[in-house]
Amino acid sequence: xxxxxxxxxxxxxxxxxxxxxxxxxxxxxxxxxxxxxxxxxxxxxxxxxxxxxxxxxxxxxxxxxxxxxxxxxxxxxxxxxxxxxxxxxxxxxxxxxxxxxxxxxxxxxxxxxxxxxxxxxxxxxxxxxxxxxxxxxxxxxxxxxxxxxxxxxxxxxxxxxxxxxxxxxxxxxxxxxxxxxxxxxxxxxxxxxxxxxxxxxxxxxxxxxxxxxxxxxxxxxxxxxxxxxxxxxxxxxxxxxxxxxxxxxxxxxxxxxxxxxxxxxxxxxxxxxxxxxxxxxxxxxxxxxxxxxxxxxxxxxxxxxxxxxxxxxxxxxxxxxxx
Amino acid sequence: xxxxxxxxxxxxxxxxxxxxxxxxxxxxxxxxxxxxxxxxxxxxxxxxxxxxxxxxxxxxxxxxxxxxxxxxxxxxxxxxxxxxxxxxxxxxxxxxxxxxxxxxxxxxxxxxxxxxxxxxxxxxxxxxxxxxxxxxxxxxxxxxxxxxxxxxxxxxxxxxxxxxxxxxxxxxxxxxxxxxxxxxxxxxxxxxxxxxxxxxxxxxxxxxxxxxxxxxxxxxxxxxxxxxxxxxxxxxxxxxxxxxxxxxxxxxxxxxxx
Numbered sequence: 001x002x003x004x005x006x007x008x009x010x011x012x013x014x015x016x017x018x019x020x021x022x023x024x025x026x027x028x029x030x031x032x033x034x035x036x037x038x039x040x041x042x043x044x045x046x047x048x049x050x051x052x053x054x055x056x057x058x059x060x061x062x063x064x065x066x067x068x069x070x071x072x073x074x075x076x077x078x079x080x081x082x083x084x085x086x087x088x089x090x091x092x093x094x095x096x097x098x099x100x101x102x103x104x105x106x107x108x109x110x111x112x113x114x115x116x117x118x119x120x121x122x123x124x125x126x127x128x129x130x131x132x133x134x135x136x137x138x139x140x141x142x143x144x145x146x147x148x149x150x151x152x153x154x155x156x157x158x159x160x161x162x163x164x165x166x167x168x169x170x171x172x173x174x175x176x177x178x179x180x181x182x183x184x185x186x187x188x189x190x191x192x193x194x195x196x197x198x199x200x201x202x203x204x205x206x207x208x209x210x211x212x213x214x215x216x217x218x219x220x221x222x223x224x225x226x227x228x229x230x231x232x233x234x235x236x237x238x239x240x241x242x243x244x245x246x247x248x249x250x251x252x253x254x255x256x257x258x259x260x261x262x263x264x265x266x267x268x269x270x271x272x273x274x275x276x277x278x279x280x281x282x283x284x285x286x287x288x289x290x291x292x293x294x295x296x297x298x299x300x301x302x303x304x305x306x307x308x309x310x311x312x313x314x315x316x317x318x319x320x321x322x323x
Numbered sequence: 324x325x326x327x328x329x330x331x332x333x334x335x336x337x338x339x340x341x342x343x344x345x346x347x348x349x350x351x352x353x354x355x356x357x358x359x360x361x362x363x364x365x366x367x368x369x370x371x372x373x374x375x376x377x378x379x380x381x382x383x384x385x386x387x388x389x390x391x392x393x394x395x396x397x398x399x400x401x402x403x404x405x406x407x408x409x410x411x412x413x414x415x416x417x418x419x420x421x422x423x424x425x426x427x428x429x430x431x432x433x434x435x436x437x438x439x440x441x442x443x444x445x446x447x448x449x450x451x452x453x454x455x456x457x458x459x460x461x462x463x464x465x466x467x468x469x470x471x472x473x474x475x476x477x478x479x480x481x482x483x484x485x486x487x488x489x490x491x492x493x494x495x496x497x498x499x500x501x502x503x504x505x506x507x508x509x510x511x512x513x514x515x516x517x518x519x520x521x522x523x524x525x526x527x528x529x530x531x532x533x534x535x536x537x538x539x540x541x542x543x544x545x546x547x548x549x550x551x552x553x554x555x556x557x558x559x560x561x562x563x564x565x566x567x568x569x570x571x572x573x574x575x576x577x578x579x580x581x
Contacts, residue, residue, distance in 0.1 A: 180464035191490035310568035
């Protein structure tokens with residue numbers, strides 16, 4: 001085997017997080033094609049780690065890696081790359097992954113493809129799929145200079161669950177100290193939103209509602225349903241229309257209600273990542289090309305300022321038994 | 324203090340996109356309107372707010388692209404930036420962030436910027452790479468998805484708050500010079516003032532041609548652009564607004580959702 005794939009584990013205080021097994025599934029897919037060796041790298045400060053199935057594990061230990069810094073992770077990745085000489089490096093597209101992955105690619109003078117959602121094998125070659133243009137288009141990338149660093153969208157690959165024998169565990173003690181980064185600390189803010197987390201029906205507002213006043217329409221529509229809650233896209237929260245604890249998406253909440261109604265939401269992959277497991281999706285948007293329609297069961301090409309009042313009237317008619 | 328803001332010009336989100344299978348690239352309708360990438364506009368605003376606190380700060384703007392890009396640079400100067408630099412790249416095709424970051428890093432050498440700001444990603448490619456790669460090539464620290472930043476000149480550091488998953492935050496100090504890729508929630512970009520619009524009119528935007536040897540590097544390429552796949556069997560409702568409203572109620576009722 002002279003083709004080598006290196007994945008970098010997503011971890012929290014030395015504990016390997018589940019998304020790592022999605023990276024492993026992606027690596028297994030690519031590795032099956034190139035017949036690659038697969039090594040998982042765990043940066044941290046953990047003296048003792050269990051082996052994982054499907055890959056060898058290289059633990060890079062240093063007191064300076066006790067918590068995440070782009071600088072520390074970059075140094076750990078470069079150290080591991082020097083050791084493993086990977087052709088491909090796979091990193092999770094999370095708030096840590098996208099913070100340092102492009103730096104690693106630049107420092108190794110390799111190529112980089114971020115937020116990969118799929119791998120396509122055809123004509124004896126591999127293509128990497130990712131979404132762009134507000135989710136309207138998908139792009140197929142061909143690798144260039146090696147190593148190729150990819151970040152993989154959480155949820156894009158089902159977690160690796162093959163009953164492979166545990167791989168070997170190797171420890172490397174390093175002296176990695178961030179020199180440009182200091183005073184790192186974290187806040188675990190209370191972002192709970194019980195109503196939204198337990199709602200069976202979610203009515204979500206996007207940029208297309210245009211102004212804060214139109215949130216009243218969203219609330220009135222939500223009132224047509226039992227166990228409903230309102231939510232918003234990133235833009236709706238950035239504009240101050242809704243609190244961030246109501247944001248659905250990659251960096252916000254992941255919801256999976258019986259019914260999700262997207263009002264004036266364009267449907268970028270960042271938003272879709274937060275609601276794609278909803279049972280039924282209805283979208284209201286005046287742009288017939290909006291990407292959200294590709295992810296909807298029922299599509300309504302309408303101005304929501306006109307459509308929502310019409311829907312509320314319809315619901316009232318039924319409630320009052322006028323139909 | 325010297326600040327550089329890296330911006331990109333992108334087509335308006337609602338412009339129609341056409342896929343040209345010959346060119347393996349997405350084209351925009353001829354009447355497409357172009358705008359500053361929304362995230363980069365927040366980066367410009369962040370720079371202006373720093374200058375308000377630290378008078379004497381100089382703000383430069385740089386952007387890569389064909390002639391149309393000048394309008395976006397001009398707009399930043401109307402918002403209040405001091406100088407604009409246009410790195411001419413004539414083609415409307417995929418240009419790898421690896422190459423862009425090499426061009427910008429090359430541009431930065433000998434210009435001694437204390438701080439480089441950019442948006443967390445572009446609205447069209449959404450890669451989020453160019454800024455961070457530029458920082459890596461310059462050997463300076465960076466932070467992505469920044470929701471708050473403050474400069475401490477005495478300590479020569481940049482205090483940043485990064486957005487993490489599920490609403491959590493990370494706080495840290497980066498030694499200057501540093502790069503921050505800002506998230507859209509960081510501020511509200513201002514509208515140009517009349518005096519700045521007048522001043523921007525008479526300010527020259529410097530043109531710089533790109534180093535051809537950098538453009539030839541063989542990084543990843545986009546081979547094909549296609550319509551996003553459909554994950555659900557989308558049923559588009561037809562008729563008048565009232566008819567669609569009635570049809571939606573009926574469909575939801577059949578599924579016991581209302």
